[in-house]
Amino acid sequence: MLKESGYQQMVGAELFEWMRKIRRHLHQSPELSFQEFKTAAYICEKLSELGISSQPGVAGTGVIAEIGPAESDWIIGLRADMDSLPIVERTGLPFASTVAGRMHACGHDGHMAMLLGAAAILRKMDLTGRVRFIFQPAEESGNGAEKMVEEGAVEGLDAIFGGHIDTHYCTGNMTVDEGIICAYADPFTIRLKGSSGHAARPHEAKDSIVAAAGLITALQSLVSREVDPNQAAVVTVGRVQAGETHNVIAEEATLEGTIRSTHPEARSRLLTGLERMVLGISSLYAVTAELEFPDFLPAVCNSASAAEVARKAAAAVISKENILSQGPSSLGGEDFSFYLQRVNGCLVRFGANVSAETGPAHSSTFDFDEAVLAIGAAWYAQVVLAFSQERVSL
């Protein structure tokens, strides 16, 4: 049981219940990236319950809403993501997904509920500036944030803040860090083309599978031999597709993978190394090789000043000793990074551990402690207050 903290004073039982209903409703009706039509309509409906008008259809299924005085010299952005995952839910929860093969298994249902909760708190306040609520589609796939930026979501913003539920931490803890907290993600596709032939007469063919196997093994030396061991990095080949049957040499092989890195220097060495090896494999095995990098994701890099605002807000919501550091950067990616390329900001993590039996994020048994809804809503609201005070003191 958590002791009475700042968030409990900001979020009463009635508001908490409102958010919990929203979370459960959204949890039951998950939609995939860029298909969040019902989700968007529901968010607009809840905003209008609060007397806040909204703009749907941003980047397809995104929603933006603003509150505060029409004339003001600052605007702050608060972001929640909206999409679910292609997972069959096995939590057995009474409010489990009712859509086959779709599940909110990353906590985005909670993020939407807490941002709506923050809107409910903030609309009653006498704001000196404007707050833009950004509900963004397609965080999981498709880089929805990039499209939101293209459609003007961060236009005029002085800062942007976001948070992600993280069940590695107990409810009542938050992590706030400056610098890189989520990795650069460079997905890649490699296409190798040889020529087909009889499995028993390899000298008449050019085997793309042997070339692919050689390349996959060689790629593993990129991290171990070319990157500073103090700079975390990963090269994973997650998909290999080649061949039709056991006795025909495969003409083509396709490899899909991702490079994750947390230092610009490591990233550049890995990309150069990958290109060199793909080029080299064609002369080594007499196949042709093509390399593509679709959907690059920048690293999430929190600015020091925004992290300070995030920390002050967290201190008002949970006690100071419950503000943690996540330690080294995660090797996971987060498209919040696209906002941070344009505007100062900070992404934090909200602890929400339920029990040891609950699966991790992106698993079919994922769940989180709903008490985090109050913490998240209170933190978003406090961020706005901390930001406006910071500006006054500048």
Ligand SMILES: [Zn+2]
């Ligand atoms: Zn996720």
Ligand SMILES: [Zn+2]
């Ligand atoms: Zn997520």
